[in-house]
Amino acid sequence: MESRRQRRAERSARMSTLTSPPAGQQEAPPVGTVAGRTVALIRRLWELSDPRLRRQQLWGIVARMAAAVCIAVPIWLLVVVLQRLREANLGGPPISQREVLWWSAIVVAATVGQFGFDLLAQRQSWVASFELLGELRLRALEHLRRLPLGYHTKRQTGDLTALVTHHLSELEPVVFGAVPTIIGAALLPLVIAVGLLFEDWRMGLAALATIPLAMLVYAWSQRTFARLAAERAQASGQAAARFQEYVSGIAVARAHGATGERAGRLAQALVRHREASIGLVNKLVVPLVLFLTVIELGLPVVLLAGAFLLIGGDLAPATFLVFAVLSLRIYGPLRAMGEQTESLRVGEAAVDRLGALLAEPVPAEVRAGPAPQGHDVEFDRVSYTYPGASRPALRSVSFGATAGTVTALVGSSGAGKTTCLHLLAQFFAPDSGTIRIGGVDIRELDSRTLFDAVTVVFQDSYLFSESVRDNIRFGRPEADDDEVDRAAAQARVDEIVARLPQGADTLVGEGGATLSGGERQRLSLARAILKDAPIVLLDEPTAAMDATNERHVQQALSGLIRDRTVLVVAHRLGTVRHADRIVVLDAGEVVEVGGHDELLARDGRYARMWAEQEATRSWRL
């Protein structure tokens, strides 16, 4: 038992080292040009949106641009008014009341327009950002559902939860604020710059003089920031994973007096996250402030150049004023772009992580496969090696299990028994060889047929934090209360229900925390009985159970396995001596097949295991 536990611990340690590279060795994300990365992010968000969302985002951007035009109208009017004043002063026609009324009407219309377009822009952008996030979360969950279960053994659940809940939320300000701001920052200054150059190329150049330098500083800050944001996202995923691990394993840790050590690992992850966040801010502050300062330098340059030209009589005072006001409209959006930097790069890290999840290949879904002829199960030279493992878990395993019979898989720890069940339930696909149900390769069966045909009862089936009845109904959601209660009675769950405060409506707590191990097992058997599948896979159903519970579970089992194709994994040979067929596995290979008596008579591996177990039965503490 101890060595088994050790092996499991080693296995999970191996898995976690596969998934979490040591600190400091994370791969930095590829850092392209700033513009390239930003365009790539916008393109990816665009690709991830459906046509309706795209329309919404476009409307949001168009409304923002329209609001910007409305803001520009009073500035343009200022130019017109100044010119008119100059004309009037130089002896032109005096300014009429009608003109003043027109100007006022234009300002009012522009203000109302700005209000309306801003309202529309805000609404569209917020709605688009929430809808996109909802859509991305659903897409991530749908992808997770379709991934082979092997993926979930190598990925920490806390990390996945952090991605779907926390990291994707970091995209909200990107879709709502950063993307429209950046598009605005690219378009508005461009339009104004062209206008200024056209009006007076010398002043135009002065207004644009500081922008190349500001862009260089911006590019520099983004390179560092992209790497740090990815590191921070990874640190936050790790912290979430450690937290989940800590909470789930607190009972085991306490039993082994290792709560301090576990808390230490969690604390380390939290410290790493904190340091990554502080490091991000520290590294960002200088370039960001520098960028904003260089941008701010634009106005003094314009004023200086304007003053020189004014003194030399080369520039009209009205044009000078226009440049002073309009150059501010160039720097404003650029400054806003700088301020959006953080959300942009953090969002980019979130999109990278989502992209990595969505890039995990999912097996093609078979739509309408052939129907199996009966429910015989056949393993035909099946081999499988776990990703990252140094040796195969199964090597050319062949055996058959006839419908209506019980086939037991026995062998020492690590022999490959559970792997056989997992491959049959298509949690993973074999590397080579074929598994057939009713003569059909399970890869050709559509997932619904396979799901309906096979029930798996694990050693420790997961119970949801729902009522006892709903947990049983999980086996067949359309079952009515009577059917659920019958299944419960057959699995002796009625006895448990009688003791619970609200009977079958009592909530069982996350993972079934409020029930004993044997009770949880009986509940999962009730679930399997309700499902009523023709092929039943049992993974050590009575392991580590007391005599009373074992008797109850055995009774429940006899109801479940009648007239089915049953494959049962067992360590205690006593529980499977009456099996129709016993398949003995050793280091991933089938070494013997036969009935109990036949195998004993053969005096091989099984007979030795049996003798060893008989000997240990006489042990007394």
Ligand SMILES: Nc1ncnc2c1ncn2[C@@H]1O[C@H](COP(=O)(O)OP(=O)(O)OP(=O)(O)O)[C@@H](O)[C@H]1O
């Ligand atoms: N997720 C995994 N990743 C890597 N190796 C694994 C994984 N699961 C199992 N293995 C390895 O595959 C081999 C077969 O494991 P399996 O769980 O099928 O054995 P078993 O006979 O059911 O053992 P036990 O009775 O101890 O549960 C073992 O060497 C095991 O360490």
